[in-house]
Amino acid sequence: MRRLVASLPLALLLAACSPTPTPAPAGTAQTAPANATLGSTEWYAWVDRTLGIADTDGHGPDRGSAQWNQAVQRKLGQEAPQSQPGSPEWQQSVDALLRTRAAPSS
Known part of the structure; x- marks a missing residue:
């Protein structure tokens, strides 16, 4: 019991120093393509939207x-x-x- 009490501050310190995952943008999980082929037009569009590569007018480098x-x-x-x-x-x-980032949190 004494070891448990002695190790509790260390455990709390380690938990406080652990990096917090970056939250995904709102709605990302719903827009992730379920079965898009890597490198397909649909996949490139999803990555582009998720990371905001192109601006709102669609200006940016050609996908891929x-x-x-x-x-x-x-x-x-x-x-x-x-x-x-x-x-x-x-x-x-x-x-x-991106799918890991987009996974809904419980």
């Missing part, structure tokens, strides 16, 4: 271009996949990351 891929990398910041931007592995990592 090298410039667009770099914009996705910048928006993801430290969470950005380390694989070659635009590659199938990169797309899979971006998809998994």
